[in-house]
Amino acid sequence: MRVALFVPCYVDQLYPRVGMATLDLLERLGCDVDFPAAQTCCGQPMLNSGCDTDAAPLAERFLEIFADYDAIVAPSGSCVSMVKNHYEHIVHGDPRYEKLRTKIFELCEFLVDVLKVDSLPGNFPYVVGLHSSCHGLRELRLASDSERNTCEFNKPQQLLQMIEGVQLAELKRQDECCGFGGTFAVAEEAVSCTMGRDRIADHLQAGTQVLTAGDMSCLMHLAGLIQRDKHPIRVMHIAEILAGYEVPQ
Incomplete structure (x- = not known):
C-alpha cells in the first residue's frame, strides 16, 4: 500500500x-x-x-x-x-x-x-492514561462517547492493550474535553486552563504515569499545565508508545 x-x-x-x-x-x-x-x-x-x-x-x-x-x-x-x-x-x-x-x-x-493490526511487539510497563480528543471522538468516531447510547468501542485503547506491560488508568470521565480547542485556548485562557486542570486531576486520581492521546495539540495543552504545576506525569503521543519509543525524561 x-x-x-x-x-x-x-x-x-x-x-x-x-x-x-x-x-x-x-x-x-x-x-x-x-x-x-x-x-x-x-x-x-x-x-x-x-x-x-x-x-x-x-x-x-x-x-x-x-x-x-x-x-x-x-x-x-x-x-x-x-x-x-x-x-x-x-x-x-x-x-x-x-x-x-x-x-x-x-x-x-x-x-x-x-491494516487490521491484531498484535504489536514491545513492553511498556506504565500506567497509561488515554485522553480521547474531541475531534477524534466525536467527528471521526475513534471511540464510543457518553452522549450516545451505542456499543462501547475504543480503537486507540484496543491498540494500547496489545502492548505488553500497559496498564490503562481508570478515569472517572473518559471522554471529557481538555479545554484546548485551538484558538479557544487563547480567547478563553482561564476557562481553557481550568478545563485542562480538571482533566489532569482525573488522571492523577487514576494513577496515570504516562498521559497519551492521538492529538498532540491536546497533549501540548495538558503538558504545559502538568509542567507548570509540577505533576509527576509524562506525556507521549500514542504513536511513540506503539512504535516502542522510550518515555521522555
Missing part, C-alpha cells in the same frame, strides 16, 4: 519525534510510506477562526499534493477531521475531494480499520 504521511505543521515544528514514530510504525507494519515535502498546514487554524477564504488555498494545495495516494495517514485526529469533514464547502465541488476524503485516516483508525 502506497501511503502518504501527512504531518501536521505543529507536529513538524514542535514535536518531530511524533512524526518519526508514525513513520517507523507504518514502515514496520509493511507500508510503503512517502512524505510529500511540499505539504503545508491543512488550514484548520484559519477555518476554526472563521477565515474560510484564507483556508481555501491550503485546502486546494492539499488536494494537489495528496490526491493520487492509496491512503493518507496523519497522527492527528483534528487535522484529519478538518480534511474529511470540513473541506467540502471551501473546495467548491472539486471532483478530487470525494475520493480523497475516503482515503485519509487518523493513525489509530488506519491501524485498526485498514
Whole structure:
C-alpha cells in the first residue's frame, strides 16, 4: 500500500519525534510510506477562526499534493477531521475531494480499520492514561462517547492493550474535553486552563504515569499545565508508545 504521511505543521515544528514514530510504525507494519515535502498546514487554524477564504488555498494545495495516494495517514485526529469533514464547502465541488476524503485516516483508525493490526511487539510497563480528543471522538468516531447510547468501542485503547506491560488508568470521565480547542485556548485562557486542570486531576486520581492521546495539540495543552504545576506525569503521543519509543525524561 502506497501511503502518504501527512504531518501536521505543529507536529513538524514542535514535536518531530511524533512524526518519526508514525513513520517507523507504518514502515514496520509493511507500508510503503512517502512524505510529500511540499505539504503545508491543512488550514484548520484559519477555518476554526472563521477565515474560510484564507483556508481555501491550503485546502486546494492539499488536494494537489495528496490526491493520487492509496491512503493518507496523519497522527492527528483534528487535522484529519478538518480534511474529511470540513473541506467540502471551501473546495467548491472539486471532483478530487470525494475520493480523497475516503482515503485519509487518523493513525489509530488506519491501524485498526485498514491494516487490521491484531498484535504489536514491545513492553511498556506504565500506567497509561488515554485522553480521547474531541475531534477524534466525536467527528471521526475513534471511540464510543457518553452522549450516545451505542456499543462501547475504543480503537486507540484496543491498540494500547496489545502492548505488553500497559496498564490503562481508570478515569472517572473518559471522554471529557481538555479545554484546548485551538484558538479557544487563547480567547478563553482561564476557562481553557481550568478545563485542562480538571482533566489532569482525573488522571492523577487514576494513577496515570504516562498521559497519551492521538492529538498532540491536546497533549501540548495538558503538558504545559502538568509542567507548570509540577505533576509527576509524562506525556507521549500514542504513536511513540506503539512504535516502542522510550518515555521522555
